[in-house]
Structures are given as C-alpha cells and as structure tokens.
Amino acid sequence: MITFTLQGNLHVASIYAGEESVPLKGAEIVAELKYLLNLLNLCWHFSKKPFPLFLEATGYSQEDVLLQKPKAGILKPAFTILTDRSTKSILLLIRGTHSIRDTLTAATGAVVPFHHTLLYEGGISDLILGYAHCGMVAAARSISKLATPCLLEALHEYPDYKLKIVGHSLGGGTAALLTYILREQQEFATAICVTFAPGLCPLRNLSSKQFVSFIILATLA
16 A cells, blocks of 8 residues: 655545555656646536536646547546647546436446457557456447547647546446456557556456556545
8 A cells, every 4th residue: 555644634644545555756746646636626627517617627638639528428427528739638527426327326336247459559459358347348349339430630730649548336337347448559559557546447367457446435446
C-alpha cells in the first residue's frame, strides 16, 4: 500500500496507513498525485453535472470536445473524448454508474470469455486468455465501435499526443477492458488506462500493470 499523508488528514492515515506503508516524497511523486487528482476530478464532474457545466468546471471548452455521448443506454455508458493540450493527451472519459440504465449494465454480471491479442511498440504481441464481466465487456465493445474513427482521426491530427482512457466505478471497469480492445490495433498500441474504484471486471490473468493503473482508496496498483 502506498499512502500520501497531508497535514490535517492524520485520522485518514490512522485508518489506511499500515506498518508496510511507504511515505510518498519528492517533486515527481507530488506531480503524479496532482495529475491523478485532476483525472479524478474529471470523473466526478462528468458523473455529477450536465455536459456544459462539466466543461466549465474542468476548464475545457467545446473546441476541446472531439466526441460527446453524454446519455447512457443499457450496456452503453456515457463517454466523451477530449483533447488536453496541457498534457498532450487525447482523453477518453467514461462515466460511472449514474442512471438506472447504468445499474442494469452493472447488474449484467455473468462471466464471459474475453480473449485478446495485445500489440506493443515494436510489433511485439501477446495472446491474453481470460474472462470478464459481461455488461462491461459489452459496454467496452460498444464504445470501441463508436470511438475508434474519432480516435484515429485525433491521433492523425495530433501525432505527438498520447491516448489515455479514464473512468470511475462502472466506467473504470469498462475503461480497463476498452484499453485491451483498442490495443489490438497498432495505432493504439501505446494507449494507457487510469481507473478509479473500478468494478471487478477482468479476472486476475487479464490484469496488467504495464498499461492499466487501478486506484482504490489509498492504493495505487
């Protein structure tokens, strides 16, 4: 467990910080934590506010929006694609559980096969065999179909930008699976994912610390 303690939050540390905890120090660690906090704020505002207010609260404008799907359907979470010029990133943000449709997606929890070939830089590939949450698999495939043309165009227009897929809760689990799906294509072989408190989506043999970061309570896995 990695714990970052701020003055005034010692009561939190007393609950979550164990004997094996490692204090986080240094400018690089602080910068990374601020970056993760910014992504978490994006997830929170996207889940809680109408889309125009979400843009206003997070400092983005309509010009930064490449694709907008703010209304969820069954097995189809709301998501958006933004350009973040400050970090040279293309952000695909997936909303967490918000509506009854999202709840039904989360409740579609049967385990289904989820096998994929992952491509890495240099053309190296891995065959990954595993199983995952049925509703999130369907959601990830739906988003992939809708988002892929937009992402290809964006990365062509901004070749030095990195694709980052971000989500919370239901959106976090879907984001992790979507990253596997996208990385089957060479154009998205460097995509990374950051998820906050994701639903249990892939089984252990699908988990990857190489390009998916799971952030749960005070833990970065």
